[in-house]
Amino acid sequence: xxxxxxxxxxxxxxxxxxxxxxxxxxxxxxxxxxxxxxxxxxxxxxxxxxxxxxxxxxxxxxxxxxxxxxxxxxxxxxxxxxxxxxxxxxxxxxxxxxxxxxxxxxxxxxxxxxxxxxxxxxxxxxxxxxxxxxxxxxxxxxxxxxxxxxxxxxxxxxxxxxxxxxxxxxxxxxxxxx
Amino acid sequence: xxxxxxxxxxxxxxxxxxxxxxxxxxxxxxxxxxxxxxxxxxxxxxxxxxxxxxxxxxxxxxxxxxxxxxxxxxxxxxxxxxxxxxxxxxxxxxxxxxxxxxxxxxxxxxxxxxxxxxxxxxxxxxxxxxxxxxxxxxxxxxxxxxxxxxxxxxxxxxxxxxxxxxxxxxxxxxxxxx
Numbered sequence: 269x270x271x272x273x274x275x276x277x278x279x280x281x282x283x284x285x286x287x288x289x290x291x292x293x294x295x296x297x298x299x300x301x302x303x304x305x306x307x308x309x310x311x312x313x314x315x316x317x318x319x320x321x322x323x324x325x326x327x328x329x330x331x332x333x334x335x336x337x338x339x340x341x342x343x344x345x346x347x348x349x350x351x352x353x354x355x356x357x358x359x360x361x362x363x364x365x366x367x368x369x370x371x372x373x374x375x376x377x378x379x380x381x382x383x384x385x386x387x388x389x390x391x392x393x394x395x396x397x398x399x400x401x402x403x404x405x406x407x408x409x410x411x412x413x414x415x416x417x418x419x420x421x422x423x424x425x426x427x428x429x430x431x432x433x434x435x436x437x438x439x440x441x442x443x444x445x446x
Numbered sequence: 447x448x449x450x451x452x453x454x455x456x457x458x459x460x461x462x463x464x465x466x467x468x469x470x471x472x473x474x475x476x477x478x479x480x481x482x483x484x485x486x487x488x489x490x491x492x493x494x495x496x497x498x499x500x501x502x503x504x505x506x507x508x509x510x511x512x513x514x515x516x517x518x519x520x521x522x523x524x525x526x527x528x529x530x531x532x533x534x535x536x537x538x539x540x541x542x543x544x545x546x547x548x549x550x551x552x553x554x555x556x557x558x559x560x561x562x563x564x565x566x567x568x569x570x571x572x573x574x575x576x577x578x579x580x581x582x583x584x585x586x587x588x589x590x591x592x593x594x595x596x597x598x599x600x601x602x603x604x605x606x607x608x609x610x611x612x613x614x615x616x617x618x619x620x621x622x623x624x
Contacts, residue, residue, distance in 0.1 A: 284604050286464010306486050311580065347617060351620070398575065427616070433601075434615050435611045440608055443529045
């Protein structure tokens with residue numbers, strides 16, 4: 269993959285539509301990945317986002333202790349792997365190997381990028397004040413990468429229990445809203 | 447509209463896919479509505495969600511002072527109104543009248559439901575501890591209503607500057623993830 273740097277001011281355009289994402293972490297040199305849909309934008313630039321990672325997820329410990337993560341956005345062709353990643357735990361599974369996902373070194377954080385995803389966002393935890401109450405983390409996006417070879421990727425949107433809406437047509441309306 | 451009560455335990459299935467929503471508020475008896483995409487689920491049941499409402503939005507003051515809102519989810523046929531609602535301010539516009547949206551009384555909160563939307567969620571602000579830093583509100587959903595006449599509504603997902611992805615096909619995969 270020839271990753272291309274993506275402008276931080278445009279990151280919101282990728283996350284705001286609500287795609288299912290993969291969250292990678294690394295603890296003591298061991299990478300892990302989980303599936304996540306509870307995230308939102310919080311600020312345009314520098315891009316801040318919020319996400320909920322349950323204590324029940326093995327990734328919680330790594331995110332909490334290292335303060336680093338990568339958010340990778342999968343397109344439709346990865347739907348099967350996205351579900352499988354979500355249905356097992358890093359506590360007893362080497363998910364990258366098991367599901368044929370390729371870790372790539374990030375620039376500023378330890379957790380790996382995922383080669384097969386069309387977008388990867390290197391993130392650092394910025395605020396943990398709502399972690400105790402809601403498992404809610406505020407992350408800052410440090411670097412954003414896209415795979416220019418994946419043209420017009422269709423993202424997935426989770427509707428519960430393995431049901432996903434795939435992106436359909438794009439419509440354009442006259443708007444001043446950023 | 448014959449609104450039908452929707453089970454609170456299933457509210458996440460409506461918000462988790464990341465649709466553009468309308469947020470209604472009421473201040474001193476005057477209803478207002480804004481367009482919003484920065485929201486996410488925080489807890490299944492009782493359903494909690496987080497959203498960012500900028501201080502720059504006229505709705506911020508009403509949400510902050512009354513602690514009440516309704517989140518209404520529009521389907522594709524409302525796309526034009528959704529954009530228009532987002533391109534003007536309640537400070538000088540009676541948006542319900544101007545855009546032909548019909549307010550309906552909610553059961554437990556002052557802000558109105560929107561008749562034309564296929565889903566309406568009555569919400570109360572539960573936590574304001576991140577409002578000062580990020581304009582981030584935690585809301586609890588008290589009641590959820592759907593319009594049974596709108597079958598398989600296609601939602602909108604904002605990609606910036608009037609570009610929206612409309613829901614495409616639904617795929618089903620074997621998953622244990624709720």
